[in-house]
Amino acid sequence: MTEMMSLITEDGSAPAYSGGLSDEALLRCYRTMLLVRAFDDICMKLQRSGRIGFSVPNKGVEGTQVGAASALRSTDLFFPSYRDFGMALYHGVRPAAMMNNMFGNAGDSAKGRQMPVHFSFVDPIKYFSISSPIGTHLPQAVGAAYASTLRGEDTVTLVSFGDGGTSSLGFHSGLNFAGVWKSPVIFLCQNNGWAISCPSEGQTASDGYAIKAKAYGMPGITVDGNDVLAVNQAVAEAAERARRGEGPTLIEAHTYRMGGHSTSDDPTKYVPKEELEAWAAKDPVLRLRRHLDSRGLWSEDLEARLVKECSEEVTAAVREAEAQPAPALETVFSDVYESVPDHLRRQGEQAFDLARRKGDAAAGDGAFPL
Secondary structure (H helix, E strand, O other): OOOEEOOOOOOOOOOOOOOOOOHHHHHHHHHHHHHHHHHHHHHHHHHHOOOOOOOOOOOOOHHHHHHHHOOOOOOOEEEOOOOOHHHHHHOOOOHHHHHHHHHOOOOOOOOOOOOOOOOOEOOOOEEOOOOOOOOOHHHHHHHHHHHHHHOOOOOOEEEEEEHHHHHOHHHHHHHHHHHHHOOOEEEEEEEOOEEOOEEHHHOOOOOOOHHHHHHHOOOEEEEEOOOHHHHHHHHHHHHHHHHOOOOOEEEEEEOOOOOOOOOOOOHHHOOOHHHHHHHHOOOHHHHHHHHHHHOOOOOHHHHHHHHHHHHHHHHHHHHHHHOOOOOOHHHHOOOOOOOOOHHHHHHHHHHHHHHHHHOOHHHOOOOOOO
16 A cells, blocks of 8 residues: 555644645635535435435545545536535535435426436536446546547546445546546545445455556555545645646545445444444544644634534525425426427427326426427
8 A cells, every 4th residue: 555645643733734725725624524514414314204315425534525625626627426515515516506406306407317416517616417337437537638638728627436436447447548648637536445335445456546556657646535634735736747737646535434325225234333433533524623723723612603504504405495396397308409309399299298188287388398
């Protein structure tokens, strides 16, 4: 395993940190992590009460996602995994916009066509749609990065995936093409201990994941994923390298998923209690809090205010999303063709006629609108 970069010490100081996060940016990181936890907590309650169908817990991995996002521009390209809520929130996506996806309503950018947690945004961040099949987004990210190079853009592409994603064909294809093309891509492997119920040590015979970079002609870096400053610095350095035209970097962030793979999972069936307790002591929120405290930026009053603000913001997002109607029937046929082909027009007219006869309120007056 390559030497792990870790910057926040036991007393909260970070004397070796050479990154550019200001006090304001550090507080933004901390608030974003608290916002992710509030979003997680409320989504779990919504799912358990039957108001949404599915969610993915982020508890324990917030340091990696927020640390990475804080090192990049909102104009860069993000190809996230489904455990990267903090990347969107850090760059200004409103919780309400994310909650629209959780409910699959008319305000959802995918108009209810995606599962919950499969967010996609073009503003204020270039956040490509999350994909359920493991690893498929890696070669897509490389292609997008290569295209940005052809257009002469000063853009970096970040693609995030779990340790399980390294066993996919997309991992090999993506890293191989990126290495050959010198594409400006940052491959962020979130080694969070488990790929559903398969432990990380059962995922590969190599000594970690960063070492795999050698086979593809790129640097491989191992970083403490629960250390926001370490992740920020590693990603910032990789981004600078990519913008200089020096190609991709593979970063392995060691972190830990302190919850289920999803709301459909019971981690108590396979996660040793002692292992979870050991990682809970390394909680990335507590790590950053200690650093803020060491710099005189944290207080109990600030903590109480931020926790209250985040909870209220996500609660308001739920109310806003629940008030939205379901996607209109016409959206089944839209967002694909600039001009609807005749065969789809006929199908649309039949669907609207059926909805009109069956009394579907979403059908309007029964006329196919496209």
